[in-house]
Every structure is written in C-alpha cells, then in structure tokens.
Amino acid sequence: MSKRILVTGGAGFIGSHLCEKLLQYDNDVICLDNFFTGSKDNIRHLLNNDHFELVRHDVIQEYSAEVDEIYNFACPASPVHYQFDAIKTIKTSVMGVINMLELAKESNAKILQASTSEVYGDPKVHPQVESYWGNVNPIGVRSCYDEGKRCAETLITDYRRQCNINTRIVRIFNTYGPNMALNDGRVVSNFIVQALQNKDITIYGDGSQTRSFCYVSDLVDGLIKMMNNEINFQGPVNLGNPVEKTILELAELIIKLSNSNSKIVFKPLPSDDPIRRKPDISLAKEKLNWQPRVDIKEGLEKTIDYFSKIINY
Ligand code: NAD
Ligand code: UDP
Numbered sequence: 001m002s003k004r005i006l007v008t009g010g011a012g013f014i015g016s017h018l019c020e021k022l023l024q025y026d027n028d029v030i031c032l033d034n035f036f037t038g039s040k041d042n043i044r045h046l047l048n049n050d051h052f053e054l055v056r057h058d059v060i061q062e063y064s065a066e067v068d069e070i071y072n073f074a075c076p077a078s079p080v081h082y083q084f085d086a087i088k089t090i091k092t093s094v095m096g097v098i099n100m101l102e103l104a105k106e107s108n109a110k111i112l113q114a115s116t117s118e119v120y121g122d123p124k125v126h127p128q129v130e131s132y133w134g135n136v137n138p139i140g141v142r143s144c145y146d147e148g149k150r151c152a153e154t155l156i157t158d159y160r161r162q163c164n165i166n167t168r169i170v171r172i173f174n175t176y177g178p179n180m181a182l183n184d185g186r187v188v189s190n191f192i193v194q195a196l197q198n199k200d201i202t203i204y205g206d207g208s209q210t211r212s213f214c215y216v217s218d219l220v221d222g223l224i225k226m227m228n229n230e231i232n233f234q235g236p237v238n239l240g241n242p243v244e245k246t247i248l249e250l251a252e253l254i255i256k257l258s259n260s261n262s263k264i265v266f267k268p269l270p271s272d273d274p275i276r277r278k279p280d281i282s283l284a285k286e287k288l289n290w291q292p293r294v295d296i297k298e299g300l301e302k303t304i305d306y307f308s309k310i311i312n313y
Pocket of ligand 1: 014038057
C-alpha cells in the first residue's frame with residue numbers, strides 16, 4: 001500500500017537516493033530541505049513526478065503535514081560543513097528531531113532517525129557494537145555533531161517511552177556514492193575529485209587511521225528494511241560495510257581506479273579524528289537480514305564515473 005513519507009534532508013547525498021527509492025516503491029514522498037549542503041541537482045529528475053513534493057524548510061522550525069513515515073536525515077554530515085556553524089548544527093539535530101517527533105506524535109507516524117557511528121566517538125571497542133556507549137569528547141570540534149546526534153537518540157527513545165511513538169534508530173557508518181557534493185569535504189569525494197584533476201591527494205595525518213566504507217545503494221536498502229521491519233525492532237542498529245581500510249589504502253585505490261597521476265601529500269590530522277572505525281553488523285544481519293553487497297572497487301568505480309561527469313577539469 002502506498003504511504004505518505006517525509007524525508008528531511010531529502011536533497012542531500014543519502015536523502016536524494018532514499019527519495020528516489022521510496023518513489024520506486026510507489027510511495028508519495030515529501031522532500032524537505034534548507035539546501036545548506038543539499039542541492040536541487042540531486043532531485044531535479046524527480047521534480048516532474050506527481051508523487052514527489054519539494055519543500056524548502058528548516059527543521060529547526062516546526063513543520064506540519066499528514067504523513068505515515070518520517071526519515072529524519074536533515075543535518076550536515078561532513079566535518080567541514082558541520083563545524084562551519086557548530087551552534088546551528090547542534091540545533092539542527094536537537095530541535096530538528098523534537099520537531100519531527102512532535103509531527104510523528106500529531107500524525108501518528110513512524111519515525112526513523114539517521115544517527116551515526118560518531119556516537120561511538122574515538123572508540124575503545126573494535127569493531128563497534130550497538131551496546132558500546134562510546135568515547136566522545138563533549139567539548140571538542142566534533143562535539144556539535146556527535147553530541148547532537150547522541151541527544152537526538154535520547155529524545156527519540158524518550159518520546160517512544162513517554163509518548164508511545166513508533167521509532168527507529170540507525171547508526172550509519174561512512175557511506176559514499178554519487179550525489180556527494182563536489183565541495184563536500186569528506187574523504188571519498190575529496191580523493192576522487194583530486195585524483196580526477198591530477199591534484200595532490202591530501203591525507204590528514206599519516207593515513208594509518210581506518211574507516212569502513214559503505215556504498216549508498218546498500219545503505220538505502222538497509223534503511224528501508226529497518227523502517228519496514230515487522231518484528232518492531234527499534235534499534236539502534238549499525239548500518240555500514242565492515243570491510244576496514246586505512247586512509248592510505250583508500251588513496252592508493254582511488255589513484256589506481258581513476259588512472260591518476262596525483263601524488264599523495266600529508267597534512268595535519270584534525271583534532272579528535274577517530275583512529276579506527278568498523279561496524280559490527282551482526283544485529284542488522286540477524287534482525288533485518290541485511291548486509292552490504294557492493295564491494296569497494298565497484299562502488300568507487302561508480303562514484304568516480306559520477307564525478308567525472310560533473311567535475312571541472
Ligand atoms: P548531506 O550533507 O549531503 O545531507 C544533509 C542534508 O540535510 C542536506 O540536503 C542539507 O541541505 C540538509 N539540511 C541540513 N541542515 C538542515 C536543516 N536545518 N533543515 C533542513 N535541511 C537541512 O549529508 P549525508 O551524507 O546525505 O547525510 C544525511 C544524514 O545521514 C545526516 O543526518 C547524517 O548525519 C547522516 N549520516 C551520514 C553518514 C554518511 O557517511 N554519509 C554517516 C552517518 C550519518
Ligand atoms: N581525510 C583525509 N583527507 C581528506 C578528507 C578526510 O585524510 O581530504 C581523513 C579524515 O581525517 C578522517 C578520514 O579521512 O580520518 C575520514 O574523514 P571524513 O571527513 O570522510 O569522515 P569522518 O572523519 O567523519 O569519518
């Protein structure tokens with residue numbers, strides 16, 4: 001049966017793929033965005049679809065609509081952008097989720113919150129399991145994002161306990177793919193853009209820090225499975241690809257796959273940059289029968305192909 005679904009942050013990288021997929025399943029989709037890091041280019045191909053509606057709105061302000069489901073994705077996700085106006089970032093997470101929870105209460109909707117591996121901070125448990133409480137600096141440059149997302153998890157859980165709202169929490173690990181902005185600032189898009197332009201590849205630190213990269217189509221499948229699961233599994237659940245790579249390995253792979261002449265240069269490591277990150281996805285496998293299918297080579301090739309079409313050489 002078709003549903004009316006609100007996607008906040010719908011013009012962003014993940015949000016735009018999610019809107020597209022939800023439309024393919026014959027839903028009506030409202031895409032809400034303030035275009036801070038998102039772009040109309042990401043959803044331009046959906047604008048003529050009668051089942052798609054675009055609303056320019058900031059989640060910090062209240063919003064009212066008749067909806068069945070809410071995917072709350074509005075929030076800058078790249079360190080460069082979330083640190084640009086740290087106060088606004090934490091307001092977006094905290095006031096944004098309150099407004100969406102009030103909307104869920106008023107319209108009796110189910111709500112899925114886009115949380116993050118950053119709730120684990122610079123983790124002392126590896127790989128990260130959902131039961132781990134994390135190691136987060138409350139006053140560092142990443143705190144506006146990490147603590148905002150942690151508080152959003154608290155609010156989601158308290159609204160569930162106190163107001164009986166049907167909630168879902170997913171902790172998303174580093175995801176990449178087409179529709180990342182050219183100036184996004186995160187590692188995959190930075191390296192690909194630099195490689196395609198034969199510019200220096202900027203590794204922060206010595207490149208021994210690790211991340212585990214998930215292709216966006218895999219993530220979107222997991223998000224929809226989590227929202228739709230009929231066992232009423234509320235999470236939090238990790239969604240990510242458990243194949244761990246050092247940042248140096250990633251740089252070398254991207255140079256190779258894009259046939260680039262770029263050289264690697266080393267820049268200072270930003271403060272509080274997590275040293276290791278890898279999701280334990282046993283829970284997602286068990287409860288959602290979900291695991292990623294796209295390997296890093298295939299995912300990077302698709303992403304390189306995307307950037308090669310939009311880049312200025
Ligand atoms: P993104 O920056 O491309 O998308 C965020 C979207 O939210 C943009 O369209 C932006 O304009 C919009 N937005 C920001 N502030 C807003 C506000 N106040 N009101 C309305 N819209 C606002 O980033 P993304 O990678 O697509 O991330 C989407 C969500 O997923 C975020 O909540 C992020 O925290 C979460 N997440 C992403 C990753 C990842 O690896 N991509 C990992 C963990 C969590
Ligand atoms: N990074 C890097 N060069 C860049 C961008 C990022 O070496 O041009 C590093 C960054 O310091 C971090 C890792 O890559 O160790 C992932 O960074 P990103 O900003 O993509 O995400 P996050 O740190 O939030 O996982």
